[in-house]
Amino acid sequence: MSPKMDRRRFMKGSVAASTGAALGFRFEEKALLAQAAEGPGESPAPAQAEKLPTGKIGNLEFTRLICGGNLISGHAHSRDLIYVSSLLRNYFTDDKVIETLKLCENQGIDTMLLRLDQHVLRIVDRFWNQEGGKLKWICQVKPSEQDMTTAIDVCVDNGAVAAYIQGEVGDRFWRSNRVDLIAKATEHIKSKGVAAGIGAHSLGVIQACEKEGLAPDFYMKTLNSKSYWSAGPKERHDSVWEETPEETIEFMKTVKAPWIGFKVLGAGAIQPREGFKYAFENGADFLCVGMFDFQVEEDVQIARETLSGDLQRTRPWCA
DSSP states (O other): OOOOOOGGGSOOOOOOOOHHHHTTSOHHHHHHHHHHHHOSSOOOOOOOOOOOOEEEETTEEEESEEEOSTTTTTOOOOTTOSSHHHHHHHHSOHHHHHHHHHHHHHTTOOEEEEEOSHHHHHHHHHHHHTTOOOOEEEEEEOOOSSOSSHHHHHHHHTTOSEEEEOHHHHHHHHHTTOHHHHHHHHHHHHHTTSEEEEEESSHHHHHHHHHTTOOOSEEEEEOOOOOSGGGOSSSOOTTOSOSOHHHHHHHHTTOOSOEEEESTTTTTTSOHHHHHHHHHHTTOSEEEEOOOGGGHHHHHHHHHHHHHSOOOOSSOOOO
């Protein structure tokens, strides 16, 4: 059972389809059609699936597919669409978030990676203490030069088993030549007795941390093939998160710390079967993936098939 939430310490922030027609639909469409055909009423809970393959960070095991938190926090990378984040916040009610986390757990995922804010604290409290959820929480924290410790203390006090410096924060500290701040935050996380990670979009963050010998317990680094059409413009709009995939792959071969890959689907622009295989074969030890409830089963199935297949990894498993 997780500790009780101590929020006071946190600073103020009619569808029908024939069988033949359904064959051409994608998984999400089939799921929606099935729900409509069933009509009102609750379906019996499915049997608990076998846990996904795991790897170790520090002394803890985590499934190699991790439930990400951007969607359930209402943050959509929606290119130039102005309504998508609002749509997500309306779709992912507290009940829907809990339902989605339960689906992840039931399908064999054992870890969630969520940001730190009042909304997440409320969800985690309910999921663990009222709904009996068991997912481990890796927390994304955003330390600042003015306050390097509060967010870290709060997430650990509220049950997180690991914490990492958010990618945009890592990028900003690095661009400002303040790798010392990344080191300070990493050491404070370690002092709390949990696994400490460093997040980055820019490869330069990882290179600088390795050069300085920071030795985090894990890295969070973007990785995808950058092969989707909206990644084409040279300008870095809300569509590009891995600027240099080939360079990332080559450098990470020299890194011994476990690597959680994120943005492996280009925020929904890459098919899971393609994105999962690319990321695992090119060195990621874990994948953090945001999922709608109707995507969970398919994503887990693809992850199982990918991990049990003939992966041609270019980097040894480091977790």
